[in-house]
Amino acid sequence: MPPEKRNPVAKKTVTRKATPRNKKSKPFPTQWKVAIAGLLLILLSPFYYGYIVNGFVSTWRWIKDWGQDPNYRTYESFNIKIPKKYSIHGIDVSYYQGKINWQKVKNMKEDEVSIRFAFIKATEGILLVDPYFQRNWREAPKAGIICGAYHFFRPKRDGKTQAKFFLQVVNIEKGDLPPVVDIETLDGVSPLKMRAELSDFLNYVEMKTKVRPIIYTGLKFYEDYLDGNFDDYPLWIAHYYQPKLRLSKDRWKFWQHSDKAKINGIGHIVDFNAFNGDSTALAEMVVK
Known part of the structure:
Protein backbone atom coordinates (compact mmCIF):
# COMPACT_ATOMS: atom_id res chain seq x y z
CA MET A 1 0.00 0.00 0.00
CA PRO A 2 1.36 3.49 -0.89
CA PRO A 3 2.39 5.44 2.23
CA GLU A 4 0.05 8.42 1.49
CA LYS A 5 -3.06 6.19 1.78
CA ARG A 6 -2.17 4.67 5.15
CA ASN A 7 -4.30 5.79 8.14
CA PRO A 8 -2.24 7.18 10.95
CA VAL A 9 -2.29 5.04 14.08
CA ALA A 10 -2.13 6.70 17.45
CA LYS A 11 0.78 5.38 19.53
CA LYS A 12 0.44 4.85 23.24
CA THR A 13 3.18 6.11 25.44
CA VAL A 14 5.01 3.19 27.04
CA THR A 15 6.55 3.82 30.42
CA ARG A 16 9.53 1.59 31.23
CA LYS A 17 9.88 0.42 34.77
CA ALA A 18 13.28 1.09 36.18
CA THR A 19 15.20 -2.04 37.02
CA PRO A 20 16.35 -1.88 40.61
CA ARG A 21 20.09 -2.17 40.94
CA ASN A 22 21.56 -4.58 43.41
CA LYS A 23 23.90 -2.59 45.57
CA LYS A 24 25.64 -5.75 46.74
CA SER A 25 28.94 -6.79 45.08
CA LYS A 26 28.62 -8.56 41.75
CA PRO A 27 28.94 -12.35 41.77
CA PHE A 28 32.36 -13.73 40.85
CA PRO A 29 32.43 -14.33 37.03
CA THR A 30 31.90 -17.94 36.00
CA GLN A 31 34.99 -18.01 33.78
CA TRP A 32 37.19 -17.10 36.74
CA LYS A 33 35.64 -19.92 38.79
CA VAL A 34 36.46 -22.37 36.00
CA ALA A 35 40.02 -21.07 35.71
CA ILE A 36 40.67 -21.31 39.44
CA ALA A 37 39.15 -24.79 39.61
CA GLY A 38 41.39 -25.89 36.75
CA LEU A 39 44.48 -24.47 38.44
CA LEU A 40 43.63 -26.24 41.71
CA LEU A 41 43.11 -29.49 39.80
CA ILE A 42 46.57 -29.20 38.26
CA LEU A 43 48.23 -28.25 41.56
CA LEU A 44 46.61 -31.15 43.40
CA SER A 45 47.20 -33.61 40.57
CA PRO A 46 50.03 -36.19 40.67
CA PHE A 47 50.99 -34.92 37.19
CA TYR A 48 52.00 -31.63 38.82
CA TYR A 49 54.35 -33.43 41.18
CA GLY A 50 55.57 -35.46 38.23
CA TYR A 51 56.56 -32.16 36.70
CA ILE A 52 58.49 -31.20 39.81
CA VAL A 53 60.30 -34.52 40.01
CA ASN A 54 60.76 -35.52 36.39
CA GLY A 55 60.92 -32.17 34.68
CA PHE A 56 58.81 -30.16 32.34
CA VAL A 57 59.06 -32.41 29.25
CA SER A 58 57.13 -35.38 30.63
CA THR A 59 54.27 -33.21 31.89
CA TRP A 60 54.11 -31.23 28.67
CA ARG A 61 53.92 -34.46 26.68
CA TRP A 62 51.01 -35.63 28.84
CA ILE A 63 49.19 -32.31 28.36
CA LYS A 64 49.67 -32.39 24.57
CA ASP A 65 48.56 -35.99 24.21
CA TRP A 66 45.73 -35.94 26.78
CA GLY A 67 42.53 -37.11 25.20
CA GLN A 68 44.28 -38.24 22.02
CA ASP A 69 44.55 -41.68 20.46
CA PRO A 70 46.85 -43.68 22.79
CA ASN A 71 48.42 -45.35 19.75
CA TYR A 72 49.57 -42.01 18.31
CA ARG A 73 52.28 -40.51 20.49
CA THR A 74 54.34 -37.32 20.34
CA TYR A 75 58.08 -37.93 20.12
CA GLU A 76 59.83 -34.76 21.24
CA SER A 77 63.18 -35.39 19.55
CA PHE A 78 61.55 -36.08 16.16
CA ASN A 79 59.08 -33.19 16.72
CA ASP A 111 62.68 -44.99 23.05
CA GLU A 112 62.07 -47.67 20.41
CA VAL A 113 62.03 -45.31 17.39
CA SER A 114 65.07 -45.01 15.11
CA ILE A 115 65.74 -44.67 11.38
CA ARG A 116 66.08 -48.08 9.75
CA PHE A 117 65.50 -47.30 6.08
CA ALA A 118 65.58 -44.40 3.62
CA PHE A 119 64.15 -43.77 0.17
CA ILE A 120 66.38 -41.47 -1.88
CA LYS A 121 65.33 -39.45 -4.91
CA ALA A 122 67.35 -40.35 -8.01
CA THR A 123 65.65 -38.97 -11.10
CA GLU A 124 62.67 -37.09 -12.49
CA GLY A 125 61.13 -37.21 -15.96
CA ILE A 126 63.68 -37.94 -18.69
CA LEU A 127 66.45 -35.43 -17.88
CA LEU A 128 66.67 -34.49 -14.20
CA VAL A 129 69.10 -36.23 -11.86
CA ASP A 130 68.88 -35.26 -8.20
CA PRO A 131 72.21 -33.51 -7.42
CA TYR A 132 72.54 -35.22 -4.02
CA PHE A 133 71.56 -38.70 -5.15
CA GLN A 134 74.99 -40.24 -5.67
CA ARG A 135 76.29 -38.97 -2.32
CA ASN A 136 73.19 -40.16 -0.43
CA TRP A 137 73.17 -43.50 -2.24
CA ARG A 138 76.81 -44.04 -1.23
CA GLU A 139 76.83 -42.68 2.34
CA ALA A 140 73.50 -43.93 3.76
CA PRO A 141 74.33 -47.65 3.39
CA LYS A 142 77.75 -47.01 4.98
CA ALA A 143 75.91 -45.85 8.10
CA GLY A 144 73.88 -49.07 8.15
CA ILE A 145 70.63 -47.74 6.66
CA ILE A 146 68.68 -49.86 4.16
CA CYS A 147 68.08 -47.78 1.02
CA GLY A 148 65.76 -47.60 -1.96
CA ALA A 149 65.88 -45.22 -4.92
CA TYR A 150 62.88 -43.45 -6.40
CA HIS A 151 61.96 -41.81 -9.69
CA PHE A 152 59.51 -38.90 -9.86
CA PHE A 153 57.23 -39.84 -12.74
CA ARG A 154 55.98 -37.38 -15.37
CA PRO A 155 52.89 -38.77 -17.18
CA LYS A 156 53.46 -36.46 -20.17
CA ARG A 157 56.73 -38.24 -20.90
CA ASP A 158 57.16 -41.70 -22.37
CA GLY A 159 57.10 -44.27 -19.58
CA LYS A 160 59.70 -46.63 -21.04
CA THR A 161 62.09 -43.75 -21.74
CA GLN A 162 61.78 -42.63 -18.11
CA ALA A 163 62.50 -46.17 -16.93
CA LYS A 164 65.66 -46.38 -19.06
CA PHE A 165 66.83 -43.02 -17.72
CA PHE A 166 66.21 -44.11 -14.13
CA LEU A 167 68.19 -47.34 -14.55
CA GLN A 168 71.08 -45.48 -16.20
CA VAL A 169 71.48 -43.52 -12.96
CA VAL A 170 70.60 -46.15 -10.35
CA ASN A 171 72.37 -49.46 -9.92
CA SER A 190 44.01 -38.23 -18.92
CA PRO A 191 44.01 -40.88 -16.17
CA LEU A 192 44.01 -43.53 -18.91
CA LYS A 193 47.13 -42.05 -20.52
CA MET A 194 48.84 -41.75 -17.14
CA ARG A 195 48.18 -45.39 -16.33
CA ALA A 196 49.43 -46.53 -19.73
CA GLU A 197 52.74 -44.69 -19.38
CA LEU A 198 53.10 -45.81 -15.75
CA SER A 199 52.53 -49.40 -16.81
CA ASP A 200 55.31 -49.11 -19.41
CA PHE A 201 57.67 -47.77 -16.74
CA LEU A 202 56.87 -50.53 -14.27
CA ASN A 203 57.13 -53.32 -16.82
CA TYR A 204 60.51 -52.17 -18.12
CA VAL A 205 62.05 -51.72 -14.65
CA GLU A 206 60.82 -55.11 -13.51
CA MET A 207 62.06 -56.78 -16.69
CA LYS A 208 65.56 -55.31 -16.28
CA THR A 209 65.98 -55.67 -12.51
CA LYS A 210 63.89 -58.81 -11.90
CA VAL A 211 62.38 -56.87 -8.98
CA ARG A 212 58.78 -55.66 -8.74
CA PRO A 213 58.84 -51.88 -8.16
CA ILE A 214 56.98 -50.05 -5.40
CA ILE A 215 54.36 -47.42 -6.31
CA TYR A 216 54.37 -44.25 -4.20
CA THR A 217 51.40 -41.89 -4.24
CA GLY A 218 49.06 -39.85 -2.06
CA LEU A 219 45.95 -41.47 -0.65
CA LYS A 220 43.55 -39.28 -2.64
CA PHE A 221 45.45 -39.78 -5.91
CA TYR A 222 45.34 -43.52 -5.28
CA GLU A 223 41.61 -43.48 -4.59
CA ASP A 224 40.87 -41.28 -7.63
CA TYR A 225 43.12 -42.83 -10.28
CA LEU A 226 44.90 -46.03 -9.17
CA ASP A 227 42.51 -48.02 -7.00
CA GLY A 228 41.69 -51.26 -8.81
CA ASN A 229 44.79 -50.95 -11.00
CA PHE A 230 48.34 -52.23 -10.39
CA ASP A 231 47.06 -54.34 -7.50
CA ASP A 232 50.08 -56.67 -7.72
CA TYR A 233 52.53 -53.89 -6.86
CA PRO A 234 53.58 -52.92 -3.32
CA LEU A 235 52.19 -49.56 -2.23
CA TRP A 236 53.81 -46.68 -0.39
CA ILE A 237 51.06 -44.22 0.59
CA ALA A 238 51.23 -40.62 1.79
CA HIS A 239 48.54 -39.73 4.34
CA TYR A 240 49.58 -37.11 6.88
CA TYR A 241 48.92 -36.35 10.56
CA GLN A 242 46.58 -39.27 11.23
CA PRO A 243 46.78 -42.07 13.82
CA LYS A 244 45.65 -44.57 11.19
CA LEU A 245 45.98 -44.94 7.42
CA ARG A 246 42.56 -45.09 5.78
CA LEU A 247 43.42 -48.10 3.64
CA SER A 248 43.23 -51.83 4.18
CA LYS A 249 46.34 -52.91 6.07
CA ASP A 250 47.02 -55.80 3.71
CA ARG A 251 47.17 -53.38 0.76
CA TRP A 252 50.19 -51.20 1.67
CA LYS A 253 53.83 -51.68 2.69
CA PHE A 254 54.98 -48.17 3.62
CA TRP A 255 53.09 -45.22 5.07
CA GLN A 256 54.41 -41.66 4.81
CA HIS A 257 52.54 -40.22 7.78
CA SER A 258 54.35 -36.89 8.31
CA ASP A 259 56.32 -34.36 6.27
CA LYS A 260 57.61 -32.33 9.22
CA ALA A 261 60.06 -34.54 11.11
CA LYS A 262 63.31 -33.13 12.48
CA ILE A 263 66.22 -35.54 12.21
CA ASN A 264 69.73 -35.21 13.60
CA GLY A 265 72.23 -34.68 10.78
CA ILE A 266 69.65 -33.10 8.44
CA GLY A 267 69.20 -29.33 8.22
CA HIS A 268 65.62 -29.34 6.89
CA ILE A 269 62.36 -31.03 7.82
CA VAL A 270 61.94 -34.57 6.48
CA ASP A 271 59.15 -36.97 5.50
CA PHE A 272 58.70 -39.74 8.07
CA ASN A 273 57.51 -43.26 7.25
CA ALA A 274 56.37 -46.46 8.93
CA PHE A 275 56.83 -49.96 7.52
CA ASN A 276 53.90 -52.35 7.66
CA GLY A 277 55.72 -55.29 9.21
CA ASP A 278 58.61 -56.37 11.41
CA SER A 279 62.34 -56.78 10.77
CA THR A 280 61.82 -60.16 9.14
CA ALA A 281 59.24 -58.76 6.73
CA LEU A 282 61.57 -55.89 5.81
CA ALA A 283 64.41 -58.34 5.18
CA GLU A 284 62.13 -60.29 2.86
CA MET A 285 61.45 -57.13 0.82
CA VAL A 286 65.06 -56.31 -0.04
CA VAL A 287 66.63 -57.32 -3.33
CA LYS A 288 68.11 -60.85 -3.18
Missing part, protein backbone atom coordinates in the same frame (compact mmCIF):
# COMPACT_ATOMS: atom_id res chain seq x y z
CA ILE A 80 56.12 -35.18 15.35
CA LYS A 81 53.47 -37.67 16.39
CA ILE A 82 54.24 -41.25 15.35
CA PRO A 83 51.82 -44.20 15.18
CA LYS A 84 52.89 -46.63 17.92
CA LYS A 85 51.80 -49.88 16.27
CA TYR A 86 54.81 -49.96 13.93
CA SER A 87 58.36 -50.93 14.90
CA ILE A 88 60.25 -50.10 11.69
CA HIS A 89 60.63 -46.43 10.76
CA GLY A 90 62.36 -44.54 7.97
CA ILE A 91 62.66 -41.32 5.99
CA ASP A 92 62.78 -40.20 2.37
CA VAL A 93 65.06 -37.46 1.10
CA SER A 94 66.00 -35.43 -1.96
CA TYR A 95 68.15 -32.40 -2.79
CA TYR A 96 65.80 -30.38 -0.57
CA GLN A 97 67.43 -31.81 2.57
CA GLY A 98 70.91 -30.74 1.41
CA LYS A 99 74.06 -32.44 2.62
CA ILE A 100 73.17 -35.14 5.16
CA ASN A 101 75.27 -36.59 7.97
CA TRP A 102 74.01 -40.14 7.71
CA GLN A 103 75.84 -41.39 10.78
CA LYS A 104 73.94 -38.86 12.93
CA VAL A 105 70.72 -40.00 11.26
CA LYS A 106 71.50 -43.60 12.13
CA ASN A 107 72.47 -42.80 15.72
CA MET A 108 69.28 -40.85 16.50
CA LYS A 109 66.85 -42.71 18.75
CA GLU A 110 63.99 -42.00 21.15
CA ILE A 172 70.04 -51.74 -7.95
CA GLU A 173 72.05 -54.21 -5.86
CA LYS A 174 71.47 -56.97 -3.31
CA GLY A 175 70.32 -55.56 0.01
CA ASP A 176 68.57 -52.55 -1.53
CA LEU A 177 64.87 -51.92 -1.21
CA PRO A 178 62.93 -52.32 -4.48
CA PRO A 179 62.98 -49.35 -6.89
CA VAL A 180 60.14 -46.85 -6.47
CA VAL A 181 58.08 -44.85 -8.93
CA ASP A 182 56.59 -41.68 -7.44
CA ILE A 183 53.32 -40.77 -9.17
CA GLU A 184 51.50 -37.73 -7.76
CA THR A 185 50.09 -35.77 -10.68
CA LEU A 186 48.38 -36.20 -14.04
CA ASP A 187 50.42 -33.38 -15.58
CA GLY A 188 47.44 -32.50 -17.77
CA VAL A 189 46.98 -35.92 -19.36
Whole structure:
Protein backbone atom coordinates (compact mmCIF):
# COMPACT_ATOMS: atom_id res chain seq x y z
CA MET A 1 0.00 0.00 0.00
CA PRO A 2 1.36 3.49 -0.89
CA PRO A 3 2.39 5.44 2.23
CA GLU A 4 0.05 8.42 1.49
CA LYS A 5 -3.06 6.19 1.78
CA ARG A 6 -2.17 4.67 5.15
CA ASN A 7 -4.30 5.79 8.14
CA PRO A 8 -2.24 7.18 10.95
CA VAL A 9 -2.29 5.04 14.08
CA ALA A 10 -2.13 6.70 17.45
CA LYS A 11 0.78 5.38 19.53
CA LYS A 12 0.44 4.85 23.24
CA THR A 13 3.18 6.11 25.44
CA VAL A 14 5.01 3.19 27.04
CA THR A 15 6.55 3.82 30.42
CA ARG A 16 9.53 1.59 31.23
CA LYS A 17 9.88 0.42 34.77
CA ALA A 18 13.28 1.09 36.18
CA THR A 19 15.20 -2.04 37.02
CA PRO A 20 16.35 -1.88 40.61
CA ARG A 21 20.09 -2.17 40.94
CA ASN A 22 21.56 -4.58 43.41
CA LYS A 23 23.90 -2.59 45.57
CA LYS A 24 25.64 -5.75 46.74
CA SER A 25 28.94 -6.79 45.08
CA LYS A 26 28.62 -8.56 41.75
CA PRO A 27 28.94 -12.35 41.77
CA PHE A 28 32.36 -13.73 40.85
CA PRO A 29 32.43 -14.33 37.03
CA THR A 30 31.90 -17.94 36.00
CA GLN A 31 34.99 -18.01 33.78
CA TRP A 32 37.19 -17.10 36.74
CA LYS A 33 35.64 -19.92 38.79
CA VAL A 34 36.46 -22.37 36.00
CA ALA A 35 40.02 -21.07 35.71
CA ILE A 36 40.67 -21.31 39.44
CA ALA A 37 39.15 -24.79 39.61
CA GLY A 38 41.39 -25.89 36.75
CA LEU A 39 44.48 -24.47 38.44
CA LEU A 40 43.63 -26.24 41.71
CA LEU A 41 43.11 -29.49 39.80
CA ILE A 42 46.57 -29.20 38.26
CA LEU A 43 48.23 -28.25 41.56
CA LEU A 44 46.61 -31.15 43.40
CA SER A 45 47.20 -33.61 40.57
CA PRO A 46 50.03 -36.19 40.67
CA PHE A 47 50.99 -34.92 37.19
CA TYR A 48 52.00 -31.63 38.82
CA TYR A 49 54.35 -33.43 41.18
CA GLY A 50 55.57 -35.46 38.23
CA TYR A 51 56.56 -32.16 36.70
CA ILE A 52 58.49 -31.20 39.81
CA VAL A 53 60.30 -34.52 40.01
CA ASN A 54 60.76 -35.52 36.39
CA GLY A 55 60.92 -32.17 34.68
CA PHE A 56 58.81 -30.16 32.34
CA VAL A 57 59.06 -32.41 29.25
CA SER A 58 57.13 -35.38 30.63
CA THR A 59 54.27 -33.21 31.89
CA TRP A 60 54.11 -31.23 28.67
CA ARG A 61 53.92 -34.46 26.68
CA TRP A 62 51.01 -35.63 28.84
CA ILE A 63 49.19 -32.31 28.36
CA LYS A 64 49.67 -32.39 24.57
CA ASP A 65 48.56 -35.99 24.21
CA TRP A 66 45.73 -35.94 26.78
CA GLY A 67 42.53 -37.11 25.20
CA GLN A 68 44.28 -38.24 22.02
CA ASP A 69 44.55 -41.68 20.46
CA PRO A 70 46.85 -43.68 22.79
CA ASN A 71 48.42 -45.35 19.75
CA TYR A 72 49.57 -42.01 18.31
CA ARG A 73 52.28 -40.51 20.49
CA THR A 74 54.34 -37.32 20.34
CA TYR A 75 58.08 -37.93 20.12
CA GLU A 76 59.83 -34.76 21.24
CA SER A 77 63.18 -35.39 19.55
CA PHE A 78 61.55 -36.08 16.16
CA ASN A 79 59.08 -33.19 16.72
CA ILE A 80 56.12 -35.18 15.35
CA LYS A 81 53.47 -37.67 16.39
CA ILE A 82 54.24 -41.25 15.35
CA PRO A 83 51.82 -44.20 15.18
CA LYS A 84 52.89 -46.63 17.92
CA LYS A 85 51.80 -49.88 16.27
CA TYR A 86 54.81 -49.96 13.93
CA SER A 87 58.36 -50.93 14.90
CA ILE A 88 60.25 -50.10 11.69
CA HIS A 89 60.63 -46.43 10.76
CA GLY A 90 62.36 -44.54 7.97
CA ILE A 91 62.66 -41.32 5.99
CA ASP A 92 62.78 -40.20 2.37
CA VAL A 93 65.06 -37.46 1.10
CA SER A 94 66.00 -35.43 -1.96
CA TYR A 95 68.15 -32.40 -2.79
CA TYR A 96 65.80 -30.38 -0.57
CA GLN A 97 67.43 -31.81 2.57
CA GLY A 98 70.91 -30.74 1.41
CA LYS A 99 74.06 -32.44 2.62
CA ILE A 100 73.17 -35.14 5.16
CA ASN A 101 75.27 -36.59 7.97
CA TRP A 102 74.01 -40.14 7.71
CA GLN A 103 75.84 -41.39 10.78
CA LYS A 104 73.94 -38.86 12.93
CA VAL A 105 70.72 -40.00 11.26
CA LYS A 106 71.50 -43.60 12.13
CA ASN A 107 72.47 -42.80 15.72
CA MET A 108 69.28 -40.85 16.50
CA LYS A 109 66.85 -42.71 18.75
CA GLU A 110 63.99 -42.00 21.15
CA ASP A 111 62.68 -44.99 23.05
CA GLU A 112 62.07 -47.67 20.41
CA VAL A 113 62.03 -45.31 17.39
CA SER A 114 65.07 -45.01 15.11
CA ILE A 115 65.74 -44.67 11.38
CA ARG A 116 66.08 -48.08 9.75
CA PHE A 117 65.50 -47.30 6.08
CA ALA A 118 65.58 -44.40 3.62
CA PHE A 119 64.15 -43.77 0.17
CA ILE A 120 66.38 -41.47 -1.88
CA LYS A 121 65.33 -39.45 -4.91
CA ALA A 122 67.35 -40.35 -8.01
CA THR A 123 65.65 -38.97 -11.10
CA GLU A 124 62.67 -37.09 -12.49
CA GLY A 125 61.13 -37.21 -15.96
CA ILE A 126 63.68 -37.94 -18.69
CA LEU A 127 66.45 -35.43 -17.88
CA LEU A 128 66.67 -34.49 -14.20
CA VAL A 129 69.10 -36.23 -11.86
CA ASP A 130 68.88 -35.26 -8.20
CA PRO A 131 72.21 -33.51 -7.42
CA TYR A 132 72.54 -35.22 -4.02
CA PHE A 133 71.56 -38.70 -5.15
CA GLN A 134 74.99 -40.24 -5.67
CA ARG A 135 76.29 -38.97 -2.32
CA ASN A 136 73.19 -40.16 -0.43
CA TRP A 137 73.17 -43.50 -2.24
CA ARG A 138 76.81 -44.04 -1.23
CA GLU A 139 76.83 -42.68 2.34
CA ALA A 140 73.50 -43.93 3.76
CA PRO A 141 74.33 -47.65 3.39
CA LYS A 142 77.75 -47.01 4.98
CA ALA A 143 75.91 -45.85 8.10
CA GLY A 144 73.88 -49.07 8.15
CA ILE A 145 70.63 -47.74 6.66
CA ILE A 146 68.68 -49.86 4.16
CA CYS A 147 68.08 -47.78 1.02
CA GLY A 148 65.76 -47.60 -1.96
CA ALA A 149 65.88 -45.22 -4.92
CA TYR A 150 62.88 -43.45 -6.40
CA HIS A 151 61.96 -41.81 -9.69
CA PHE A 152 59.51 -38.90 -9.86
CA PHE A 153 57.23 -39.84 -12.74
CA ARG A 154 55.98 -37.38 -15.37
CA PRO A 155 52.89 -38.77 -17.18
CA LYS A 156 53.46 -36.46 -20.17
CA ARG A 157 56.73 -38.24 -20.90
CA ASP A 158 57.16 -41.70 -22.37
CA GLY A 159 57.10 -44.27 -19.58
CA LYS A 160 59.70 -46.63 -21.04
CA THR A 161 62.09 -43.75 -21.74
CA GLN A 162 61.78 -42.63 -18.11
CA ALA A 163 62.50 -46.17 -16.93
CA LYS A 164 65.66 -46.38 -19.06
CA PHE A 165 66.83 -43.02 -17.72
CA PHE A 166 66.21 -44.11 -14.13
CA LEU A 167 68.19 -47.34 -14.55
CA GLN A 168 71.08 -45.48 -16.20
CA VAL A 169 71.48 -43.52 -12.96
CA VAL A 170 70.60 -46.15 -10.35
CA ASN A 171 72.37 -49.46 -9.92
CA ILE A 172 70.04 -51.74 -7.95
CA GLU A 173 72.05 -54.21 -5.86
CA LYS A 174 71.47 -56.97 -3.31
CA GLY A 175 70.32 -55.56 0.01
CA ASP A 176 68.57 -52.55 -1.53
CA LEU A 177 64.87 -51.92 -1.21
CA PRO A 178 62.93 -52.32 -4.48
CA PRO A 179 62.98 -49.35 -6.89
CA VAL A 180 60.14 -46.85 -6.47
CA VAL A 181 58.08 -44.85 -8.93
CA ASP A 182 56.59 -41.68 -7.44
CA ILE A 183 53.32 -40.77 -9.17
CA GLU A 184 51.50 -37.73 -7.76
CA THR A 185 50.09 -35.77 -10.68
CA LEU A 186 48.38 -36.20 -14.04
CA ASP A 187 50.42 -33.38 -15.58
CA GLY A 188 47.44 -32.50 -17.77
CA VAL A 189 46.98 -35.92 -19.36
CA SER A 190 44.01 -38.23 -18.92
CA PRO A 191 44.01 -40.88 -16.17
CA LEU A 192 44.01 -43.53 -18.91
CA LYS A 193 47.13 -42.05 -20.52
CA MET A 194 48.84 -41.75 -17.14
CA ARG A 195 48.18 -45.39 -16.33
CA ALA A 196 49.43 -46.53 -19.73
CA GLU A 197 52.74 -44.69 -19.38
CA LEU A 198 53.10 -45.81 -15.75
CA SER A 199 52.53 -49.40 -16.81
CA ASP A 200 55.31 -49.11 -19.41
CA PHE A 201 57.67 -47.77 -16.74
CA LEU A 202 56.87 -50.53 -14.27
CA ASN A 203 57.13 -53.32 -16.82
CA TYR A 204 60.51 -52.17 -18.12
CA VAL A 205 62.05 -51.72 -14.65
CA GLU A 206 60.82 -55.11 -13.51
CA MET A 207 62.06 -56.78 -16.69
CA LYS A 208 65.56 -55.31 -16.28
CA THR A 209 65.98 -55.67 -12.51
CA LYS A 210 63.89 -58.81 -11.90
CA VAL A 211 62.38 -56.87 -8.98
CA ARG A 212 58.78 -55.66 -8.74
CA PRO A 213 58.84 -51.88 -8.16
CA ILE A 214 56.98 -50.05 -5.40
CA ILE A 215 54.36 -47.42 -6.31
CA TYR A 216 54.37 -44.25 -4.20
CA THR A 217 51.40 -41.89 -4.24
CA GLY A 218 49.06 -39.85 -2.06
CA LEU A 219 45.95 -41.47 -0.65
CA LYS A 220 43.55 -39.28 -2.64
CA PHE A 221 45.45 -39.78 -5.91
CA TYR A 222 45.34 -43.52 -5.28
CA GLU A 223 41.61 -43.48 -4.59
CA ASP A 224 40.87 -41.28 -7.63
CA TYR A 225 43.12 -42.83 -10.28
CA LEU A 226 44.90 -46.03 -9.17
CA ASP A 227 42.51 -48.02 -7.00
CA GLY A 228 41.69 -51.26 -8.81
CA ASN A 229 44.79 -50.95 -11.00
CA PHE A 230 48.34 -52.23 -10.39
CA ASP A 231 47.06 -54.34 -7.50
CA ASP A 232 50.08 -56.67 -7.72
CA TYR A 233 52.53 -53.89 -6.86
CA PRO A 234 53.58 -52.92 -3.32
CA LEU A 235 52.19 -49.56 -2.23
CA TRP A 236 53.81 -46.68 -0.39
CA ILE A 237 51.06 -44.22 0.59
CA ALA A 238 51.23 -40.62 1.79
CA HIS A 239 48.54 -39.73 4.34
CA TYR A 240 49.58 -37.11 6.88
CA TYR A 241 48.92 -36.35 10.56
CA GLN A 242 46.58 -39.27 11.23
CA PRO A 243 46.78 -42.07 13.82
CA LYS A 244 45.65 -44.57 11.19
CA LEU A 245 45.98 -44.94 7.42
CA ARG A 246 42.56 -45.09 5.78
CA LEU A 247 43.42 -48.10 3.64
CA SER A 248 43.23 -51.83 4.18
CA LYS A 249 46.34 -52.91 6.07
CA ASP A 250 47.02 -55.80 3.71
CA ARG A 251 47.17 -53.38 0.76
CA TRP A 252 50.19 -51.20 1.67
CA LYS A 253 53.83 -51.68 2.69
CA PHE A 254 54.98 -48.17 3.62
CA TRP A 255 53.09 -45.22 5.07
CA GLN A 256 54.41 -41.66 4.81
CA HIS A 257 52.54 -40.22 7.78
CA SER A 258 54.35 -36.89 8.31
CA ASP A 259 56.32 -34.36 6.27
CA LYS A 260 57.61 -32.33 9.22
CA ALA A 261 60.06 -34.54 11.11
CA LYS A 262 63.31 -33.13 12.48
CA ILE A 263 66.22 -35.54 12.21
CA ASN A 264 69.73 -35.21 13.60
CA GLY A 265 72.23 -34.68 10.78
CA ILE A 266 69.65 -33.10 8.44
CA GLY A 267 69.20 -29.33 8.22
CA HIS A 268 65.62 -29.34 6.89
CA ILE A 269 62.36 -31.03 7.82
CA VAL A 270 61.94 -34.57 6.48
CA ASP A 271 59.15 -36.97 5.50
CA PHE A 272 58.70 -39.74 8.07
CA ASN A 273 57.51 -43.26 7.25
CA ALA A 274 56.37 -46.46 8.93
CA PHE A 275 56.83 -49.96 7.52
CA ASN A 276 53.90 -52.35 7.66
CA GLY A 277 55.72 -55.29 9.21
CA ASP A 278 58.61 -56.37 11.41
CA SER A 279 62.34 -56.78 10.77
CA THR A 280 61.82 -60.16 9.14
CA ALA A 281 59.24 -58.76 6.73
CA LEU A 282 61.57 -55.89 5.81
CA ALA A 283 64.41 -58.34 5.18
CA GLU A 284 62.13 -60.29 2.86
CA MET A 285 61.45 -57.13 0.82
CA VAL A 286 65.06 -56.31 -0.04
CA VAL A 287 66.63 -57.32 -3.33
CA LYS A 288 68.11 -60.85 -3.18
